[in-house]
Amino acid sequence: MNTSTQLVNLQGNRACALAAIAAGCRFYAGYPITPSTEIAETMAAELPKLGGVFIQMEDEIASMAAVVGAAMGGAIAMTATSGPGFSLKQENLGYASAAEIPCVVVNVMRGGPSTGMPTRPAQGDVMQARWGTHGDHPIIVLTPASVPEIHAQTRKAFELSERFRIPVVVLYDEVLGHLVETVELGATGAVTPVERRYTRAARDSYQPYAPDEDGIPVMARPGDGYRTHTTGLTHDTNGFPTQDSVRVARIMERLLGKTDRHRDAIEQWHCIECDDAEVLVVAYGISARAATHAVHTARARGIAAGLFRPITLWPFPERAFAHATRHAHTVLVPELNAGQLRLEIERLCAHNPAVHGLHRLDGETLTPAQILADIERLAASKPRMRRVGDSA
Amino acid sequence: MNRPVSKDFDIRDYLRLDRMPHFLCPGCGHGIALRALLWAIHELDLNKDKLAVVSGIGCSGRLSAYVDANTYHTTHGRPLAFATGLKLARPDLTVVVITGDGDSLAIGGNHLIHACRRNLDLTCLMLNNEVYGMTGGQASPTTSADRYTTTTPLGNHEPRFDACKLAQAAGASFVGREVTLQLPALKNLIREGIAHAGFSFVEVMSDCTEIYGRKNELGSSPEMVLRQKHDVRPESYGNQVERPFRPGPWQTGILARDERVEYGAAWRSHCAQHGGGVAP
Ligand SMILES: Cc1ncc(C[n+]2csc(CCOP(=O)(O)OP(=O)(O)O)c2C)c(N)n1
Ligand code: SF4
Ligand SMILES: [Mg+2]
Numbered sequence: 180m181n182t183s184t185q186l187v188n189l190q191g192n193r194a195c196a197l198a199a200i201a202a203g204c205r206f207y208a209g210y211p212i213t214p215s216t217e218i219a220e221t222m223a224a225e226l227p228k229l230g231g232v233f234i235q236m237e238d239e240i241a242s243m244a245a246v247v248g249a250a251m252g253g254a255i256a257m258t259a260t261s262g263p264g265f266s267l268k269q270e271n272l273g274y275a276s277a278a279e280i281p282c283v284v285v286n287v288m289r290g291g292p293s294t295g296m297p298t299r300p301a302q303g304d305v306m307q308a309r310w311g312t313h314g315d316h317p318i319i320v321l322t323p324a325s326v327p328e329i330h331a332q333t334r335k336a337f338e339l340s341e342r343f344r345i346p347v348v349v350l351y352d353e354v355l356g357h358l359v360e361t362v363e364l365g366a367t368g369a370v371t372p373v374e375r376r377y378t379r380a381a382r383d384s385y386q387p388y389a390p391d392e393d394g395i396p397v398m399a400r401p402g403d404g405y406r407t408h409t410t411g412l413t414h415d416t417n418g419f420p421t422q423d424s425v426r427v428a429r430i431m432e433r434l435l436g437k438t439d440r441h442r443d444a445i446e447q448w449h450c451i452e453c454d455d456a457e458v459l460v461v462a463y464g465i466s467a468r469a470a471t472h473a474v475h476t477a478r479a480r481g482i483a484a485g486l487f488r489p490i491t492l493w494p495f496p497e498r499a500f501a502h503a504t505r506h507a508h509t510v511l512v513p514e515l516n517a518g519q520l521r522l523e524i525e526r527l528c529a530h531n532p533a534v535h536g537l538h539r540l541d542g543e544t545l546t547p548a549q550i551l552a553d554i555e556r557l558a559a560s561k562p563r564m565r566r567v568g569d570s571a
Numbered sequence: 572m573n574r575p576v577s578k579d580f581d582i583r584d585y586l587r588l589d590r591m592p593h594f595l596c597p598g599c600g601h602g603i604a605l606r607a608l609l610w611a612i613h614e615l616d617l618n619k620d621k622l623a624v625v626s627g628i629g630c631s632g633r634l635s636a637y638v639d640a641n642t643y644h645t646t647h648g649r650p651l652a653f654a655t656g657l658k659l660a661r662p663d664l665t666v667v668v669i670t671g672d673g674d675s676l677a678i679g680g681n682h683l684i685h686a687c688r689r690n691l692d693l694t695c696l697m698l699n700n701e702v703y704g705m706t707g708g709q710a711s712p713t714t715s716a717d718r719y720t721t722t723t724p725l726g727n728h729e730p731r732f733d734a735c736k737l738a739q740a741a742g743a744s745f746v747g748r749e750v751t752l753q754l755p756a757l758k759n760l761i762r763e764g765i766a767h768a769g770f771s772f773v774e775v776m777s778d779c780t781e782i783y784g785r786k787n788e789l790g791s792s793p794e795m796v797l798r799q800k801h802d803v804r805p806e807s808y809g810n811q812v813e814r815p816f817r818p819g820p821w822q823t824g825i826l827a828r829d830e831r832v833e834y835g836a837a838w839r840s841h842c843a844q845h846g847g848g849v850a851p
Contacts (some may be wrong), residue, residue: 206660230847232659232838237685241652244645244682248625248656251643252664256656271653274646401641401664404620408587408636410644419590419636 185364191326191355192259194362195285196221198333199257201365203372204283205231206254208245210238210264213297214353215287218259239267243284247275250282251409253400255337255373259285261353262295265304265311272346273312274411277434279344279388279396281375283336286348287356288515290542299542300353302464302515306522308348309493315431317438319347319445320493322463326360332490337373339445343437344395350492352515354465354544378405387418394433394440438494446496449488452478453503456485458558459532460511461500461524463489465544470513472547473554482558495523504532509557513537513545576613585609585619587639594633598792600777603751604698605634607775608667610754611762623664625654627674630704630779634669648679651686654693662835665765666692672699676712676732686770687741691834694764694771697734700779708782719786734774739827744769746827750776752799756824763825769833776821 189197196218199207207222219235226233232249236242242258249256260268265286275282290296291303304311308320319339323332329351336347378385378397387407388396396416399405412420413427421427438445451474453459458477462470467488477484487503489496504510510532512521521536528534537553539545576584586609595602612622619640626635628647635642641664645653650668658666675683675697686693702720703709709722713734717726738746745767749757757775764771776799778784780792789795 206656208656226847227842227845228847230839230842234655234659234838236652236655237681240649241655241682241685244649244652245656245659248643248645248653248658249660250656251653252657252660254656254660256660270646271649401623401661402621406619406640406642408642408644410636411646412644 186361187364188359189326189330189362190217190357190359191329191351192217192287192357193221194326194330195259195333195349196225198330199283199337200225200229201370201372202334202337203255203374204257204337205229206246206249206256207232207258208234208236208242208249208256209258209260210236210242212261212264214289214356215259215261215264215285217356218285218287239264240270243268243271246282247271247278247280250275250280251401253375255341255375257283257285259287261287261289261297262291262304263293265307269312273314273316275346276312276316276318277411277413278409279434280346281340281344282346283333283340284346284348285333286350288350288352296542298353300465300515300544301540301542302352302466303519304350305492305514305516305519308350315435317345317435318493319343319345319438319491320350321347321447321490322350322492323355323490324464324467324488326355326358327362328490329355330362334370335447341373341375342395342444343441344398345437350464352465377403386416388414389416390433394437442494442498445491445494446499447490448496448499449490450499450503451486451488453485453487455483455506456503457483457507457561458485458509458511458554459504459507460484460486460513460550460554461489461520462486462513463492463520466513466515469545469547470550473550476547476551477554477558480555482554484554484558492520495527497527500527504528507532508561510534511537511550511553511557513550513553515539515544580610580613582606582609585612585639586637590637593637595630596781598778598780598796599630600700600751600775600779600796601631601634601698603754603796604696604757604775604777605637607751607754607757608669608696608761609638610758611765614758614762615765617665617765621664623654623657623661623666624669625650625657625666626669627671627679628705629671629674631669631671631698632674632705648674648677649682650674651679651682651693651695655686655689655691658691658693659835659838662839666694667765668693668695670695670697671704672697672701672713672734673703673711676734676737680712684737684741687738687743687772689834690742690744690769690831692768692770694761695773696761697772697774698777699734699774700777700783702779702783704779704782708779708786718783720783735772735822735826738772743772743827744829744831745771745825747772747825748774748776748821748823750799750823751778752796753823760825767828769831
């Protein structure tokens with residue numbers, strides 16, 4: 180076996196597709212849309228060689244339905260899309276969330292609303308990724324900030340989705356999707372594909388939605404004799420619909436509690452100079468790239484700036500964020516939207532520290548200079564500000 | 572739960588008896604359609620473990636829950652798209668889709684025509700009761716002229732679909748229609764449909780007795796089902812059922828059959844040509 184790693188230049192979308200395949204994904208259903216199409220194109224070229232399935236469906240509603248159908252059949256399955264298509268995925272994404280069907284949805288964000296700016300980057304689907312489908316539901320959203328991270332997080336998405344039976348959204352923007360960077364691909368065989376966990380319970384006592392000790396029900400493979408029922412109606416542990424209020428309350432508590440209960444396994448983040456940061460920048464995806472540069476420059480100029488970069492966007496890594504803000508008087512949230520994550524940060528901070536947004540909606544990315552200018556302005560606005568290198 | 576299957580058709584061998592009583596109204600044609608399906612499954616000697624029944628949303632959609640098989644009650648209009656994924660991932664399963672006239676011709680119309688075009692080995696039972704039964708009796712794309720529904724309180728003014736013509740035009744390789752009154756004929760049609768390797772579309776002329784029947788004064792449930800016969804002209808037994816309960820020259824029986832390449836088989840040979848073995 181070849182044990183050496185391989186360095187390759189990959190486009191973000193292609194890295195996403197290759198990571199999915201390495202993770203064991205063998206079913207892809209999609210519908211073409213800029214700027215995500217290269218994922219479908221890569222899958223169309225690669226999956227036949229592996230005996231997998233690629234199918235271009237009639238629309239995104241159908242592709243998401245086909246993905247959940249394939250996943251119920253036992254396939255490790257995914258789809259990818261962008262804004263308008265992401266809207267259409269929501270119906271069966273909700274079904275996957277309710278019926279606890281593992282699957283991965285990639286959304287390469289472009290300018291919106293509506294058809295918006297198909298070839299321009301944006302981060303306008305942050306709230307849709309969390310709340311796009313109706314009703315209270317669990318969801319996990321990962322936001323990589325580089326091509327190597329797209330590769331790693333796509334792999335992670337499959338792992339989390341299988342483990343917790345929650346659909347996982349991989350959310351990044353047009354620039355990252357089309358950016359080419361060097362990715363260190365693991366040695367052949369180094370990336371172990373994810374595996375579906377199947378029940379070994381006796382056939383007549385198996386309950387398809389009875390939680391295990393982690394609160395996660397174990398699936399049965401169709402064909403193995405369990406003959407279970409799957410529905411988007413609120414269902415009891417036996418898989419059949421119920422409206423018994425006592426039971427429904429318990430069912431919803433478990434369903435919604437999955438992400439809370441497993442926060443430690445789900446939440447990922449990256450901190451730069453957070454330990455003594457007084458001006459804390461919170462940024463994700465492409466905006467985090469500019470923010471990293473801005474924070475380093477600010478530090479060089481003696482400002483106690485730091486960057487908190489959520490990699491898991493939902494559930495938001497609240498505790499790590501609270502820890503990162505312990506010396507901050509101000510939090511700055513630069514985003515390519517009108518302040519979607521800023522709303523969440525304001526909720527978490529309750530205005531202490533103060534929260535400021537920096538928004539760009541013109542189809543261009545935020546520059547390090549723009550973020551730096553805000554960091555400097557906000558640092559100066561606090562008179563008792565401690566400078567790096569000061570005694571005490 | 573796991574009853575041994577008897578040699579003669581006993582519907583209880585195929586039902587989840589612990590889900591009884593079912594929720595259908597007395598006399599609902601959907602119950603007859605379900606019986607025909609289970610009878611066909613029995614005659615084909617299908618292994619219930621390898622049978623998947625996928626349904627949409629509606630009274631028709633609720634039927635999957637009663638079948639002792641791998642069952643999937645999906646979203647409104649999407650059972651064919653879901654079944655497409657399931658069947659491609661698991662060619663070893665026999666996949667039957669149960670859908671309604673609203674489910675497959677309105678919200679799911681696009682999925683139906685593309686399923687017909689692809690010719691994946693699915694059997695689609697479309698239970699046509701001319702109405703949205705589940706939501707309380709609104710007009711559907713198959714509601715006959717002048718009929719009363721809650722959204723056509725002055726009588727229906729819209730033209731309706733001929734679903735079999737639609738399926739045929741879109742390329743379905745097996746198309747058939749039958750009324751629920753002719754239970755053995757319906758069973759035979761469904762059996763042929765399941766046995767056909769390719770996409771089979773079977774339209775079942777079903778009665779929504781409680782809502783549609785009542786609103787249009789079509790008589791009691793038994794009367795309504797019997798109307799199907801009453802209105803059949805003797806000379807029309809050669810596959811012509813005229814004015815059974817819906818005016819119009821509805822042809823019954825197998826209306827189209829064409830042995831063309833099945834989608835899943837085509838995909839797998841495409842994979843094999845490119846070095847990919849059989850899908851896991
Ligand atoms: C997206 C969506 N829109 C609307 C509904 C409400 N709805 C439930 S069943 C139904 C119509 C079902 O009619 P049909 O397919 O003819 O089935 P039937 O009840 O007559 O068997 C509708 C509109 C829904 N569940 N989902
Ligand atoms: S409402 Fe109509 S279609 Fe639904 S169960 Fe009753 S009779 Fe059947
Ligand atoms: Mg109907």
